[in-house]
Amino acid sequence: YGTPLRITATASSGLAAFTFAVISGPATVSGGGQLTFTGIGAVVVQVSQSGNGNYAPASAQQTITVSAATPFLGVGSSLNPSVYGQSITLSAYMSSGPTGTVTFYDGGSPIGTGTLSGYGIATYATGALTAGTHSITAGWTTNSANYNSTTSLNTLSQVVKQAVPVIIWGAPSAIVYGTALSA
Secondary structure (H helix, E strand, O other): OOEEEOOOOOOOOOOOOOOEEEEEEEEEEOOEEEEOOOOEEEEEEEEEEEEOOOOOOEEEEEEEOOEEOOOOEEEEEEEEOEEEOEEEEEEEEOOOOOOEEEEOOOOOOOEEEOOOOOOOEEEEEOOOOOOOOEEEEEEEEOOOOEEEEOOOOOOEEEEOOOOOOOOOOOOOOOOOOOOOOOO
């Protein structure tokens, strides 16, 4: 599904151009033999030639099986390495066509979801990753017979560095020599 296909046929010289038609199945064909698949299943295409004074009209059929496509899915980060508590945006990039939501995983456990845009991008912002290295992947569950569910082809190693705490200490008041100090 989604693969462009152009039908070609070869005839004896002197014959008129071919005509193509979809006899059955989820597809359409343009005059130039360009097939556009509208779903999965068996597509029967017929090519015909009208003949001339020397050749009789002829036609032939071909069956093409269209199966569900497995879309490409990749995952990336807006900031790597990051610092504990810092917000980052995880992004999933999917080949065009599929819709719905992508789930982001940290070491196989789901941490959030993002909705695919018209450009095949889903995002999830988080500042909750602990210090250390996280194995981030993404997965998409099909919502169409035309596509198979898929997981990201890559694993993102998101490094989160320890934060440096800020200590605020007010200016001390003046004291007299010999005064006992307390907390």
